[in-house]
Amino acid sequence: MKLPGTEKFVPAFSHALIILALLTTAPVAFADAEADYQRGREAYRVNDVVGAMAPLKRAADTGHAGAQALYGSILDSAELDEEAVPYLQKAAAQGNMDGEYGLAKMYFTGEAKAPSDVETGRLMRAAASKGHQLAIVTIALAFVRGDKRLNAENSDAQEASEFLLKAAELGELDAIKAVAEGYRGGKYGFTADAAKADQWDSRLAGLLGTSKKGAKK
Numbered sequence: 001m002k003l004p005g006t007e008k009f010v011p012a013f014s015h016a017l018i019i020l021a022l023l024t025t026a027p028v029a030f031a032d033a034e035a036d037y038q039r040g041r042e043a044y045r046v047n048d049v050v051g052a053m054a055p056l057k058r059a060a061d062t063g064h065a066g067a068q069a070l071y072g073s074i075l076d077s078a079e080l081d082e083e084a085v086p087y088l089q090k091a092a093a094q095g096n097m098d099g100e101y102g103l104a105k106m107y108f109t110g111e112a113k114a115p116s117d118v119e120t121g122r123l124m125r126a127a128a129s130k131g132h133q134l135a136i137v138t139i140a141l142a143f144v145r146g147d148k149r150l151n152a153e154n155s156d157a158q159e160a161s162e163f164l165l166k167a168a169e170l171g172e173l174d175a176i177k178a179v180a181e182g183y184r185g186g187k188y189g190f191t192a193d194a195a196k197a198d199q200w201d202s203r204l205a206g207l208l209g210t211s212k213k214g215a216k217k
Contacts, residue, residue, distance in 0.1 A: 033059040037067040049074060065091045069098035076106060085112045092123060101127035101135045108138075108149065117149045124150055128163070133170055140167035140175050143188060161189035168200065176204045 040056035043049075052074065059067030072087030085106065091099025104123035107114035114120045127135035142152035143160035152160070161182060167175035180200035182190035 033062040033064040033067065037064050037070075040067065041070060044070065044074070060087055060090075063090070063094075065094040065096035065099060068094075069096045069102060072099065073102045076102060076111065081106065081111045092126075095126075095130075097127040097130040097132040097135070100124070100130075101132045104135070105138075118151075121150045136163060137167045137170065137172045137175065140164045140172070140178075144174070144178050156187065156189055158189040164188055171207070173204065173207060176200055176207070180204060 036055040036059035040052040040054075040059065043052035043055070053071070056067050056071040056074070060071040068087045068091035072084045072091060075081075075084035075087065085103070088099050088103040088106065092103045093099075100123045103112070104120050104127065106112040107120040108124070124135050124138060128139050139150055139152060140160075140163040142150040143155050143157070143163060146153050146155045154160070161179075164175050164179050164182065168179045178188060179190070180197050182188035183193045183197035183200060186192035
């Protein structure tokens with residue numbers, strides 16, 4: 001099972017470059033952590049991962065939660081899990097939703113040793129409560145699987161329908177399918193409603209480019 005957001009976004013050839021960047025980053029102090037964070041985030045946005053490392057690390061090391069979360073996520077993507085965890089922990093401790101999700105994801109996938117399933121679920125739900133889209137999708141699909149690690153073993157709980165609807169509105173195909181199924185048969189905390197089931201089936205068909213019977217449009 002692949003958790004949303006666990007795909008590694010850093011190309012394999014960049015791993016060595018990132019390690020080199022870590023080794024050669026000069027310990028220069030900058031007063032404006034926010035400026036470093038913005039500089040690093042912009043570099044990352046245009047796929048200059050190596051160029052993002054130094055300003056993000058400076059900002060992260062001064063306690064900037066956003067920088068800690070992004071820097072930790074880049075390290076995670078580069079398979080530098082031991083280096084990633086402390087930064088994500090620091091970001092999560094400050095209530096940063098990207099840090100909470102990144103740390104929960106590493107715990108959930110076994111990339112880092114989780115203190116407990118309870119802590120993994122707490123972090124994922126904390127991120128979801130702040131609107132983190134991947135956290136919302138993760139919990140929604142956990143209800144479909146009945147995954148107790150995220151306290152989602154009761155697939156028919158009302159909470160299941162709430163998360164599935166949020167994930168479906170985000171365009172997550174498996175969530176849309178589950179919502180349609182839920183309305184069709186009264187599953188996942190939904191009250192059976194054939195008309196709503198048809199609406200969600202139609203939305204899914206539109207996204208997949210098929211008719212409701214599965215024929216190509």
